[in-house]
Amino acid sequence: IGSLCLRVSSLRSTLATKLPPRVLLGALMSVLKEHIAQMDSEQLAVHQSELTTFFLTALDFRAERSQGDLQRAWQVEGGVIECLITMVMKLSEVTFRPLFFKLFDWTKSDRKERLLTFYRLCDRIAERLKGLFVLFAGSLVKPLADVLKQTNGSRTDELVFDSEEKNCLLLQLVLDVLQKIFLYDTQRFLSKERADALLGPLVDQLENGLGGPQTYQNRVTQHLVPCVGQFSVALADDAQWKTLNYQVLLKTRHSDAKVRFSSLLLLMELASKLKENYVVLLPETIPFLAELMEDECEEVEQQVQKVIQEMENILGEPLQSYF
Secondary structure, three states, X not given: OHHHHHHHHHHHHHHHHXXXXXXXXXXXXXXXXXXXHHOOHHHHHHHHHHHHHHHHHHOOHHHHHOXXXXXXXXXXXXXXXXXXHHHHOOOXXXXXXXXXXXXXXXXXXXXXXXXXXXXXXXXXXXXXXXXHHHOOHHHHHHHHHHHHHHOOOOOOOOOOXXXXXXXXXXXXXXXXXXXXXXXXXXXXXXXXXXXXXHHHHXXXXXXXXXXXXXXXXHHHHHHHHHHHHHXXXXXXXXXXXXXXXXXXXXXXXXXXXXXXHHHHHHHHHHHHHHHHHHHHHHHHHHHHHHHHOOOOOHHHHHHHHHHHHHHHHHHOOOOHHHO
């Protein structure tokens, strides 16, 4: 027994001193994750405050130690987030609420890196808690709208980060969080006030060339279009659909062909999400489409034809009579 104890002690010392922090942290997180998974609710209640303090420290890995190395930060932080999610899934609405607001307050510091960590965490929590997360998301509307404005290179000179890559990552995370809030909303989350706060900053993202043409294209197709499409479903209101549709239509007159093209992708998404409800929006949409049929950019012209065809498929009637 004595020699075994010595060997365990020596192994522990070797692990502690020889392993790089990233590897050690990963291993410790996976052990803690398993440990939390088997805790009962009474044990968790006793230790929740200590665990919360620990997680807030561990989540600072990106801000404190890895500002330059985005890939390493993503990897280590991912392990911490997965471990924290295991705890979150065992909490009730009552015990999760104070934890969520503690995390939210934690972002209100001069460490902007925390925004990346927090919205990545929100994205994962929303994915797991679904509609339950939406109950807590009201307080995020203004901060999310602010991030949309502060990462839009076409609207501000004072972006959140000096690094374009970090601004792009933050924007992508925020679009994904919003998309999930709209997707899992069953409680009419989007009051007029909340919808108004988000509509402009979301549609303005069509003009945001941050990260260069390829990044812009990926962001529009994989993050912005799905987000605004879900936003339209969650609006569930004729007057607000009209406002949203019209704001997108105005972007089809932008001087940059890629913005006009992206606006068409978004219009197609709105039609496919709103289906027969889109009929009431056709009279104001058609003149814009007619203009784009004469567009100087060939890709835009071809895209208009696709949009018209798609709208005809969705609405089950030819659109010729509208032109």
